[in-house]
Amino acid sequence: MNEHTYAVIMAGGGGTRLWPVSRKNRPKQLLPLLGQETLFQSTVARLIDLFPPERILVVTVKEQASEMRAQVASIPEENYLIEPAPRGTASVVGLAAAVLKQRDPEAVMAILPSDHFIRNRDLFHYLLRAAFKVAEHNYLVTLGITPLHPSSAYGYIQQGELLSTEFKYPVYKVKRFKEKPDEETAQGFLRSGDHSWNSGMFIWRADMILAEIGKQMPALFAALERIMAAWNTSNRDETLKSNWMDLKSETVDYAVMEKAENVAILPASGLGWNDVGSWDTLFDVLFPDINGNVSTTLQHLAMETHNTLVYGNNHERLIVTIGLDDTVIVDTDDALLVCKADQAQKVREVVEHLQKHRQEKYL
Amino acid sequence: MNEHTYAVIMAGGGGTRLWPVSRKNRPKQLLPLLGQETLFQSTVARLIDLFPPERILVVTVKEQASEMRAQVASIPEENYLIEPAPRGTASVVGLAAAVLKQRDPEAVMAILPSDHFIRNRDLFHYLLRAAFKVAEHNYLVTLGITPLHPSSAYGYIQQGELLSTEFKYPVYKVKRFKEKPDEETAQGFLRSGDHSWNSGMFIWRADMILAEIGKQMPALFAALERIMAAWNTSNRDETLKSNWMDLKSETVDYAVMEKAENVAILPASGLGWNDVGSWDTLFDVLFPDINGNVSTTLQHLAMETHNTLVYGNNHERLIVTIGLDDTVIVDTDDALLVCKADQAQKVREVVEHLQKHRQEKYL
Numbered sequence: 049m050n051e052h053t054y055a056v057i058m059a060g061g062g063g064t065r066l067w068p069v070s071r072k073n074r075p076k077q078l079l080p081l082l083g084q085e086t087l088f089q090s091t092v093a094r095l096i097d098l099f100p101p102e103r104i105l106v107v108t109v110k111e112q113a114s115e116m117r118a119q120v121a122s123i124p125e126e127n128y129l130i131e132p133a134p135r136g137t138a139s140v141v142g143l144a145a146a147v148l149k150q151r152d153p154e155a156v157m158a159i160l161p162s163d164h165f166i167r168n169r170d171l172f173h174y175l176l177r178a179a180f181k182v183a184e185h186n187y188l189v190t191l192g193i194t195p196l197h198p199s200s201a202y203g204y205i206q207q208g209e210l211l212s213t214e215f216k217y218p219v220y221k222v223k224r225f226k227e228k229p230d231e232e233t234a235q236g237f238l239r240s241g242d243h244s245w246n247s248g249m250f251i252w253r254a255d256m257i258l259a260e261i262g263k264q265m266p267a268l269f270a271a272l273e274r275i276m277a278a279w280n281t282s283n284r285d286e287t288l289k290s291n292w293m294d295l296k297s298e299t300v301d302y303a304v305m306e307k308a309e310n311v312a313i314l315p316a317s318g319l320g321w322n323d324v325g326s327w328d329t330l331f332d333v334l335f336p337d338i339n340g341n342v343s344t345t346l347q348h349l350a351m352e353t354h355n356t357l358v359y360g361n362n363h364e365r366l367i368v369t370i371g372l373d374d375t376v377i378v379d380t381d382d383a384l385l386v387c388k389a390d391q392a393q394k395v396r397e398v399v400e401h402l403q404k405h406r407q408e409k410y411l
Numbered sequence: 412m413n414e415h416t417y418a419v420i421m422a423g424g425g426g427t428r429l430w431p432v433s434r435k436n437r438p439k440q441l442l443p444l445l446g447q448e449t450l451f452q453s454t455v456a457r458l459i460d461l462f463p464p465e466r467i468l469v470v471t472v473k474e475q476a477s478e479m480r481a482q483v484a485s486i487p488e489e490n491y492l493i494e495p496a497p498r499g500t501a502s503v504v505g506l507a508a509a510v511l512k513q514r515d516p517e518a519v520m521a522i523l524p525s526d527h528f529i530r531n532r533d534l535f536h537y538l539l540r541a542a543f544k545v546a547e548h549n550y551l552v553t554l555g556i557t558p559l560h561p562s563s564a565y566g567y568i569q570q571g572e573l574l575s576t577e578f579k580y581p582v583y584k585v586k587r588f589k590e591k592p593d594e595e596t597a598q599g600f601l602r603s604g605d606h607s608w609n610s611g612m613f614i615w616r617a618d619m620i621l622a623e624i625g626k627q628m629p630a631l632f633a634a635l636e637r638i639m640a641a642w643n644t645s646n647r648d649e650t651l652k653s654n655w656m657d658l659k660s661e662t663v664d665y666a667v668m669e670k671a672e673n674v675a676i677l678p679a680s681g682l683g684w685n686d687v688g689s690w691d692t693l694f695d696v697l698f699p700d701i702n703g704n705v706s707t708t709l710q711h712l713a714m715e716t717h718n719t720l721v722y723g724n725n726h727e728r729l730i731v732t733i734g735l736d737d738t739v740i741v742d743t744d745d746a747l748l749v750c751k752a753d754q755a756q757k758v759r760e761v762v763e764h765l766q767k768h769r770q771e772k773y774l
Contacts, residue, residue: 068729349764351757364745366431366773368761371751375735379747382727386749388734394714398731401712410729 051103052154053180055095056144058248059088059108059116059162060134064399065326065392068383069359072411077163078115081324082333087163092120094169095160098176105129105148106162107140132289136297137248138304139268142261145254146272150279155254156183159300164247165333167320178217179251179314187211187312188260188305189251190222192244194317198234201325201393203227203246203301206237207313222311225301244315246301247323260308271295327376327385328392330357343367345379355389383410414466415517416543418458419507421611422451422471422479422525423497427762428689428755431746432722435774440526441478444687445696450526455483457532458523461539468492468511469525470503495652499660500611501667502631505624508617509635513642518617519546522663527610528696530683541580542614542677550574550675551623551668552614553585555607557680561597564688564756566590566609566664569600570676585674588664607678609664610686623671631658690739690748691755693720706730708742718752746773 063076070076077088085093095104101122107129108116117128129143141159148155158176166172179189192205207220225246229237237243262269271291278287305311322333334342334357341350345360345367353369360367360379367379376392378385387395402410426439433439440451448456458467464485470492471479480491492506504522511518521539529535542552555568570583588609592600600606625632634654641650668674685696697705697720704713708723708730716732723730723742730742739755741748750758765773 068731349761351760352754366746366770368431368746368748368758369750370748370757370761371754372738372749375749377747377749383729383731384740384742384747385731385733386735386738386740387732391715391734394733395731397714398712398733407729 049098049177049180052152052156053099054103054105054148054152054155054157054254055099056105056107056141056148056157056159057088057091057095057162058137058140058159059106059112060131060140061161061163063163063325065395066324067395067399068378068380068385068410073111075112075163076324078112078119082165082330086119087165087324088116089119090165091160091162092123094166094172096122097169098173102127105144107131107144108162109134132292134297135292135295136303137300138261138265138298139292139295141250141257141300141304142265142268142272143275145257145261146276147279149254149258150276153255156180157252157254157257159248159250161248161323163324165320165322165324167322167333168318171316171319175217175314175316175319176251178215178219181215182211182219182312182314183251183253186253186256187219187310188257188308189219189312189314190305191247191249191251192313192315193247193319193321194315195234195238195243195245198231198238199245200229200231200234202323204229204234204237204243205246205313206240207242207244207315211312217314220313220315222305222313225306227302244313247316247321248301250300250305257304260304264304264307265298268295326392326395327357327359327378327387328389330359331355331389357389412461412540412543415515415519416462417466417468417511417515417518417520417617418462419468419470419504419511419520419522420451420454420458420525421500421503421522422469422475423494423503424524424526426526426688428758429687430758430762431741431743431748431773436474438475438526439687441475441482445528445693449482450528450687451479452482453528454523454525455486457529457535459485460532461536465490468507470494470507471525472497495655497660498655498658499666500663501624501628501661502655502658504613504620504663504667505628505631505635506638508620508624509639510642512617512621513639516618519543520615520617520620522611522613524611524686526687528683528685528687530685530696531681534679534682538580538677538679538682539614541578541582544578545574545582545675545677546614546616549616549619550582550673551620551671552582552675552677553668554610554612554614555676555678556610556682556684557678558597558601558606558608561594561601562608563592563594563597565686567592567597567600567606568609568676569603570605570607570678574675580677583676583678585668585676588669590665607676610679610684611664613663613668620667623667627667627670628661634658689755689758690720690722690741690750691752693722694718694752720752 063070105127183189204226206223208223211219340355343358346363347366348358349368351370353372356375374389376387426433468490546552567589569586571586574582703718706721709726710729711721712731714733716735719738737752739750
């Protein structure tokens, strides 16, 4: 990868559907959810073969930055961009692009979530190299995930005609970005063969995405200009904050990409991608035994139990399951979740309930 | 009740099907399973209106005696009979009868388990008074429970003809004691109308049951004679122990009652009796909410959950259930059980597994 390529890791989110393990101050990406490494550490680890740490940026919030630095010491301090408050991916992308363009007018950047799992690192590298090639040809590139089931938990991207045969990977024009569909619509997307899951991974030239923001989000663009004018002065933090708080929270997909020209997609199959979005996704990421059970605790005694996840960290505690099917059990010090696997999305409502009733200790 | 009536509480058992709350050194009857009182305390409390503490005996094992004395201070020290080791209900009954006969040749005694729940105390008193009347007419009396469902967890007693119209309660001759049936046989018992659940509660004259033991269990009878000869000497403990260890473990139902003459049954309906034998029985004893859920913890958040028991004592812990039906969750400090309610009997196998694998800390 050439010296103008950069990776930008977005890491401001929380992961409410992974409660009670994921908490306000221990968000999903900072937890060793799947083993020894945290999702953030894994994300950096799979980039480090392509990018030296000086060309990896992290955009996050103040509350998470120090833990991130503790988990990954290699990324330089000045590569952490701190959002004064969460304002959606469009703002994050704009800030990162503006900072990179100021550092390097030729910058080409990949935007990558911090909390996704990717099993096949080699394919990911191959795909990312191809995507950078396409981006260098002035396309706004997105990586799509070829769907494996009719999920209504993801947004979708519909592809159009093949863009070119000159890349070592099939690349298509993007026809439309689509919001999370209902189950029936998702069935149609799956059958159509021309829809991908929206992975939230994008690759583009910094100047190109900024120009697009200038066209479609003039308020954000103007704010970014004011912020960058003060970036190398003592007023950086103050200017960032005062401009940032007024921004509307919008996603880059719908506020920018949807209406942009020259949007391309590389659909990926076999990445082993998973957004680890809710507890039921762990069946895909970890390794079920012959009965379909997954246990992270050493002390799980399963009797007539099938397709059940037992997630616990306290190896002094014995967990016994009898006669269970398709169930998720998450055992932490101060909270226990027992949930039918197909209702794992509802964990989000638990967190909303706790917020509403001000049960801060469990948040 | 006249001065020759006695109550004998049998309390040596463990209650393995109530693991992980019931443990080797914290057996079922010594736990406040259903609220403030332990089952043992409730058992004493419902006898104390009929018997002064001096006429209530407790047969138990050494490991449990001190905790029992701590829970019930009113029963005199000398009324605790300590089994050197568990040797079945026939041995317990024989020892209690022999001791009582020595104290009071006219003694009539009720044998009562320490770990059952009875909702309607007034009816229990009424029934017991009637049963003592029948026993004073030289019958070996048992209390039957009119079955409410085709349980295969209980033994059954088939009744014969009406014994007499002179008692204030219908009393029948016993036709047969029957072991725990399979489901289909239990259906037949339920339909027959002449079968009761075997409650393990018996009422008889001490001299009569001893005579019956003399006929049917000569080895036990001889041992009891040797034990009683030394009872008021300094050799009591030694003689008890040396004779006790050789006894075979047998139940009074099958070793004595089955072949006895003059066996009578008082079938009880509406006692609200429950043997609290396994976790699913708590749905009958505690008070389910409108969704059929029972929670003993203050912090249970139930979403789309029905007919589910959440049993926990740690009110700092939040337990969330989503999409569960017919499930039992028992949460303790060092062990968690999640079990389909209709498989609650299998908890016994968990304890056997733990014994086999020498996981002493969880027993």
